[in-house]
Amino acid sequence: TVEPLEYYRRFLKENCRPDGRELGEFRTTTVNIGSISTADGSALVKLGNTTVICGIKAEFAAPPADAPDKGYVVPNVDLPPLCSSRFRSGPPGEEAQVASQFIADVIENSQIIQKEDLCISPGKLAWVLYCDLICLDYDGNILDACTFALLAALKNVQLPEVTINEETALADVNFKKKSYLNIRTHPVATSFAVFDDTLLIVDPTGEEEHLATGTLTIVMDEEGKLCCLHKPGGSGLTGAKLQDCMSRAVTRHKEVKKLMDEVIKSMKPK
Amino acid sequence: DTSVLAGVYGPAEVKVSKEIFNKATLEVILRPKIGLPGVAEKSREQLIRNTCEAVVLGALHPRTSITTVLQVVSDAGSLLACCLNATCMALVDAGVPMRALFCGITCALDSDGTLVLDPTAKQEKEARAVLTFALDSVERKLLMSTTKGLYSDAELQQCLAAAQAASQHVFRFYRESLQRRYSKS
Numbered sequence: 001t002v003e004p005l006e007y008y009r010r011f012l013k014e015n016c017r018p019d020g021r022e023l024g025e026f027r028t029t030t031v032n033i034g035s036i037s038t039a040d041g042s043a044l045v046k047l048g049n050t051t052v053i054c055g056i057k058a059e060f061a062a063p064p065a066d067a068p069d070k071g072y073v074v075p076n077v078d079l080p081p082l083c084s085s086r087f088r089s090g091p092p093g094e095e096a097q098v099a100s101q102f103i104a105d106v107i108e109n110s111q112i113i114q115k116e117d118l119c120i121s122p123g124k125l126a127w128v129l130y131c132d133l134i135c136l137d138y139d140g141n142i143l144d145a146c147t148f149a150l151l152a153a154l155k156n157v158q159l160p161e162v163t164i165n166e167e168t169a170l171a172d173v174n175f176k177k178k179s180y181l182n183i184r185t186h187p188v189a190t191s192f193a194v195f196d197d198t199l200l201i202v203d204p205t206g207e208e209e210h211l212a213t214g215t216l217t218i219v220m221d222e223e224g225k226l227c228c229l230h231k232p233g234g235s236g237l238t239g240a241k242l243q244d245c246m247s248r249a250v251t252r253h254k255e256v257k258k259l260m261d262e263v264i265k266s267m268k269p270k
Numbered sequence: 271d272t273s274v275l276a277g278v279y280g281p282a283e284v285k286v287s288k289e290i291f292n293k294a295t296l297e298v299i300l301r302p303k304i305g306l307p308g309v310a311e312k313s314r315e316q317l318i319r320n321t322c323e324a325v326v327l328g329a330l331h332p333r334t335s336i337t338t339v340l341q342v343v344s345d346a347g348s349l350l351a352c353c354l355n356a357t358c359m360a361l362v363d364a365g366v367p368m369r370a371l372f373c374g375i376t377c378a379l380d381s382d383g384t385l386v387l388d389p390t391a392k393q394e395k396e397a398r399a400v401l402t403f404a405l406d407s408v409e410r411k412l413l414m415s416t417t418k419g420l421y422s423d424a425e426l427q428q429c430l431a432a433a434q435a436a437s438q439h440v441f442r443f444y445r446e447s448l449q450r451r452y453s454k455s
Contacts, residue, residue, distance in 0.1 A: 094312055094315075094316060097309045097312040097313065098312060098313045098316050100309055101309050101310055101312070101313035102313070104309075105418065108418075109417075109418055109419050109420060110420065111420075213324070214320075214324065221420075224422065224423060225420045225421065225422055226417070226420070226421055226422070226423065226426060227419075227420055228417055229401070229415050229416070229417045229426065230415070230416060230417075231412065231413075231414055231415040231416070232316055232317045232320040232321075232414060232416075233317060233318075233319065233320020233321035233322070233323055233324050233404070233413060233414045234320055234323075234324050234413070234414075235324055235411075235413075236324070236406050236409065236411025236412055236413050237411060237412045238409075238411055238412070239412075239427055239430055239431070242412070242426070242427075242430070243423075243427070246423050
């Protein structure tokens, strides 16, 4: 398109978008849980074209000195050159680092896992969950997809039972007996793009993000509590506009929770 | 007690790979007091940079770069808000054209819902939630927000209203310091 912004404005005036969606409509969300058999937990999430896969590996580590009864959850978001032409190979770019920090904040703020649950033997041994989120296709709204993939993968993680052998002080791992993690809350992210300081659209595609004057991501859990309100600059918003975003985030949370419960239910008989 | 030193360099030459044909390229570098800059600093840099991009009139200086370097001198709570204020004043001092001023306000909510503005490091640690906002000077709209911890929708609106009222003080401080600076020279 010669004038992408003008092209978009014409659609926005009619309250719809070039791909036929309404301003408040999300793209088709699909989730596939447990696809990576070598990982302790995994999930693949597709939000329209945006594809993010999350793999979780559990390993042993000594707990931190200042909190001997806590384990670690280490998220890492990788945006490889595979997913979009804007990323080059080499050390993680700014966007990947910001996304990693965002996911780390969501895990910490929402208390999705109690770190005490990851402790095996206080002061000696604890689990560390390495969560690797890799984007396979970048078409906007990466934060929503990552949060959802992380949540789905964590629900899929099965940790084997570990007992510390008193004589040898070594860990005895029993692979036959596995248990799921205790997921306390279900944070769901909803992203918006701001156009021309006034219009708010939900779930922006890559092109919409590029043309937008600002973005906003709200992470909400079941009780309507906010874990994160991430608005990295961009045009100003009034309190009233924020309220509209909140209500949209609440409905989105219900949609996502329903989808995930369905998928988990369909997997249980295994 | 929290102090941040900000320096603005620009509009200056920009590398061809980073130049934007119709506006200025903004860069923010945040150096912590101890240690090497990590992922958290990168995230804060992006927040500050995007806030500046919303107010700086980049279209007046195309194909140039405006770099802001922030050095944390001491951290006693409300660091991000301090960085935002330092950046705004440095941009004004540099004479970079802006459409509005912005200020950073930090709000802490403790376990029984009491709001504390501009918390100290101890208050931040004990708080249930810490919210940092960047507000613009024209209509007190929300330019940037970043939060830590769990809080409800109503509490958010309450914090936002308190921050908007508090921003008056910060803007008055800007005005007074600038008056002092320009009345001497």
